[in-house]
Amino acid sequence: MFNAFERKVAARYLRARRGERFVSVIAIFSLVGIALGVATLIIVMSVMNGFRQELLSQILGLNGDIGVYSAGAPLTGYDDISAKIRTIPGVTAAFPVVQGEVLFSGPQGGTAGGIARGITPDGLAALPTVAKHIIAGSLSDLTGDGTIAIGGGLANQFGITVGQSITLIMPQGKATIIGTIPSIQSFRVVAIFQTGMQQYDSSFVFLPLGAAQTLFQHPGAATQIQVFVQDPDHDSAIKQAIVNALPNLPLNIQDWRQNNDSFLAAVTVEGNVMFLILTLIIIVAAFNVISSLIMMVKDKARDIAILRTMGATSGGIMRIFLMCGASVGILGTLIGFGIGVVFCAYIEQIKEFVSKITGTPLFDPTVYYLESLPAKLDGHQVTEVILMSFALSILATIYPSWRAARIDPIEALRSE
Incomplete structure (x- = not known):
């Protein structure tokens, strides 16, 4: 040319x-x-x-790809539901979760709002964002009703180390004869994680499932079942398979796009x-x-x-x-x-x-x-x-x- x-x-x-x-x-x-x-x-x-x-x-590593909720009430029979979901091709993990908003209070005073999540040991192991980023303590000690794992940001904010206690305050409280009073419970810190995402490190804590059920007054029930899949970008078929596997349950199923659409x-x-x-x-x-x-x-x-x-x-x-x-x-x-x-x-x-x-x-x-x-x-x-x-x-x-x-x-x- x-x-x-x-x-x-x-x-x-x-x-x-x-x-x-x-x-x-x-x-x-x-x-x-x-x-x-x-x-x-x-x-x-x-x-x-x-x-x-x-x-x-970070979001998917902590929250799962699909959330299965019961329409209008906590999920009962969550073990059977989780087992059926795990049999669906393409599902890598499914476990129950009890989650709610709380106020944190450190041993030196001060408060901060955040999320407390109750989870099974298998479920916590399926969260690599947390399980592979423990900077102090061990998740194997997260057993019983008085233990807790907290983020590094929260630990720094309150000056808490492994072995010390943090107090969780439930804003909705308990109904008594003198009115509703806040529910307050202390937990011993057994592990500190650092995900690298400041929002999670400063506002998320993990409890054993039974302790969270007691704290949030959901005995024998879960607020949701978190599902992890092999390919999060193509999870529509799995959502439909969950509906087909549980035809008689009024479920609300949301994927990670719906939960993070904004x-x-x-x-x-x-x-x-x-x-x-x-x-x-x-x-x-x-x-x-x-x-x-x-x-x-x-x-x-x-x-x-x-x-x-x-x-x-x-x-x-x-x-x-x-x-x-x-x-x-x-x-x-x-x-x-x-x-x-x-x-x-x-x-x-x-x-x-x-x-x-x-x-x-x-x-x-x-x-x-x-x-x-x-x-x-x-x-x-x-x-x-x-x-x-x-x-x-x-x-x-x-x-x-x-x-x-x-x-x-x-x-x-x-x-x-």
Whole structure:
């Protein structure tokens, strides 16, 4: 498509000579703008992908993929129901849970709200988010009615270590002859976990199932059955299989999308908006390519006229300037791609370095729920960004190149 003569002329025009520095500076700014736009878009989209994946893995690792609830009352006969659900193909675990809201009170005073969850030993072992992140104590000691496992954030908040006690206060309380009084019970901490998600580490505790049934006044019943499946993205068939396996029970079955629909919608909308906003950086850089090429065409009008008189075709002139503009866009895109990939690979180290230099945390876990800055490169998204940048860069060169091809050599030389 481009012959050797056209490539040589385009390469000569891209090299700035004395008196042509200004045009070259604009071209450099265009290249830098495209590179920064592509790199920023790749980095931001990768961080958002990592943020979404990390949050979902934490949420699903603690809450299960499907929740089975009884319509209007706690579930009784939960052992038989769990056993039937476990026989469904694709189900990896199913266990009963008793869960409710409580107030925590530490030995030194102070209170905080959170969630207390009663669970069986097998069920707790099926939660890798908790079972594989024990930083003190042991889950094997979580037996009896007076033991509890708490998150690291909650332990730090109250200054609690393994062996000390934490008090749980039930806001709904117990009905007595003098009225309703809060239900208060102390538990001995036998394990402390650190999931890496601040919201869970500072507000979740785990109790033996029997202790939670007593605490929440649900004897012989569970509030839900948590179900884990092999493929959470294709769990519709399993939901229907649960309904078919338990036809006579009034059940309410919800998957992880329904339980986290507001979060998923917010992340999706935010990702789309950020993509559109950051695309404007590349579009602005493409306009810089247009301006630099137009100035180059005006500066090279005499050269174009001479080339035309020597036999160069208008198509050849157009291809020369297409190569000039496209080279800036393609090189800027490739540089931006390299910067984006390297930044994502070392994003945690870069975050720590900047935090150390500035002396301020850049990623507060109390605000963003995660203790590290995740980044996940999506090959499909990266390809879209690169192709979009290539397309914008090439489109930006069409008009200036067309103007160069339409220059009348006679008029151009006459003005000289």
